[in-house]
Amino acid sequence: MTSPSFQLPIRVFYEDTDAGGIVYYANYLKFFERARTEWLRALGIAQSDFLEHSLGFVVRRVEMDNIAPARLDDLIKVHSEITRLKKASVMFSQSITHENGKVLCRVEVTVACVDFSKNKPCPIPAFILGALQSVS
Numbered sequence: 087m088t089s090p091s092f093q094l095p096i097r098v099f100y101e102d103t104d105a106g107g108i109v110y111y112a113n114y115l116k117f118f119e120r121a122r123t124e125w126l127r128a129l130g131i132a133q134s135d136f137l138e139h140s141l142g143f144v145v146r147r148v149e150m151d152n153i154a155p156a157r158l159d160d161l162i163k164v165h166s167e168i169t170r171l172k173k174a175s176v177m178f179s180q181s182i183t184h185e186n187g188k189v190l191c192r193v194e195v196t197v198a199c200v201d202f203s204k205n206k207p208c209p210i211p212a213f214i215l216g217a218l219q220s221v222s
Contacts, residue, residue, distance in 0.1 A: 090221050091167040092125035098160045108155035114191045115148065118180045121164035122197070129217040136211065140203040146175065147196040154190045161185040168222035174199050174207050176218060 096117055104110040123133060136142060156162050163183050170177035175198045182191045201208040210218070 091165060092121065092128065092221075093166070094121040094124050094164045096120070096162050096164060098156050098158055098162060100158060103158050107158050109157070111150075111152055114150065114152070114182060114193070117162070117164050117182060118166075118178075118193055118195060121166045121180060122178060122195070125166055125221075126214075126217075129221065131214055131217055136214065137202075139211075140201060141208070141211065142200055142202060143176070143197040144200050145195060146198045148193060150191065150193045152191050154184075154188060156182065156184065156190050162190065168218060169194070170196075171215075171218055171222045173209050173215075176210070 094117075098109055102109050102113045126133060133142065162185070164180060165183065166178055166180045168176055169179045175196055178193075178195045178197070180193045180195065181189055183189050198207050199210045199214075200206065209215075
């Protein structure tokens, strides 16, 4: 069985920080996005494959709680799991922890599958849905 969660280690680079040397809050969203994308890749789903069919995931909703700062050169880990899987959307629960285990940020993200040629929501294709069901 495939793991019901995914973890992605990330090193904080200078470009990720603000003038105070801490991670700029919007960059956490980029880290969360990378983790979701890499999880799909680990499941054998390259986003470029379904973009060729004018399909993709778009973020519909984000609820973020910034708890503590990450700083330049910190090694952090993004933890991801699926908390709800529907016909046309997926809700992820994600968190970022410092290498010492301290939780830095938590987020709930809902992504919707969209047919870009029609600019409308659509069902998640069966091969993607099956892969997501295997880890949810």
